[in-house]
Amino acid sequence: MSAEIEHLAWVAVKAGLLYATAIIGLRLGKRRILTELSPFDFVAAVAVGAIVGRIPSASDADYLAGAVTLIAVLFAHALVSRLRRYSSVARLVDQSPRILVARGKILEDGLRRSGLSRADVESLLRQHGVHEVGEVEYLILEEGGKVSVVADSARAARTGADLFADVTGSQTRGAAGAGAVLP
Numbered sequence: 001m002s003a004e005i006e007h008l009a010w011v012a013v014k015a016g017l018l019y020a021t022a023i024i025g026l027r028l029g030k031r032r033i034l035t036e037l038s039p040f041d042f043v044a045a046v047a048v049g050a051i052v053g054r055i056p057s058a059s060d061a062d063y064l065a066g067a068v069t070l071i072a073v074l075f076a077h078a079l080v081s082r083l084r085r086y087s088s089v090a091r092l093v094d095q096s097p098r099i100l101v102a103r104g105k106i107l108e109d110g111l112r113r114s115g116l117s118r119a120d121v122e123s124l125l126r127q128h129g130v131h132e133v134g135e136v137e138y139l140i141l142e143e144g145g146k147v148s149v150v151a152d153s154a155r156a157a158r159t160g161a162d163l164f165a166d167v168t169g170s171q172t173r174g175a176a177g178a179g180a181v182l183p
Contacts, residue, residue, distance in 0.1 A: 007059070011056045011057050012056070013063070014056040014062070014066065015052070015056035017067070018051065018055055018063065018067065018070060021067050021070055021071070022048050022070060025048075025070060040080050041077075044073060044074070044077035047073045048074070051070045052066075052070070055069070096143065097141060097142050098110045098114050098140065098141045099138060099139070099140055100114065100140070101121065101133060101136045101139035102137075103138075104135070104136060104137075104152070106121055110141070116141075121133075121139065125139065128147070130149060135151050136150070136151060136152065137151065137152035138150040
């Protein structure tokens with residue numbers, strides 16, 4: 001029984017040490033892993049989670065092996081982050097921003113390339129306080145998955161259907177910050 005308790009205590013110690021190692025490694029790096037999950041950020045976050053989650057309970061791996069693995073993943077992530085400054089590397093690692101709406105019209109090619117539907121775009125616009133697609137000069141799907149909405153107040157006066165109509169059943173308009181860049 002004593003050996004089992006000793007083993008479980010070592011598992012707990014390894015878990016705590018790896019958790020601390022991950023925090024220190026993430027703290028020393030840029031905050032990209034935690035804020036903007038591009039594909040390479042996502043891979044790093046999953047790898048860190050897998051290492052921190054597996055190593056403590058693995059009887060065939062000690063803390064040092066886990067720490068070296070964790071540091072190697074964090075180092076590789078930091079290296080790729082720095083190499084992204086070069087356009088050839090950035091093209092391999094990052095997705096370029098995509099225009100989903102231009103001058104009040106939904107761009108089907110942008111939707112197809114982004115894997116989004118018209119309903120997805122309408123939902124994104126509603127979340128940004130936009131009532132009609134025609135109010136939008138540009139809707140851009142940014143590299144990290146966020147969207148930028150640039151409204152056009154002149155275009156809003158000449159537009160069609162209210163984006164809230166299918167949700168509220170009415171054709172009423174609210175006050176949107178026309179002409180402003182919406183968050």
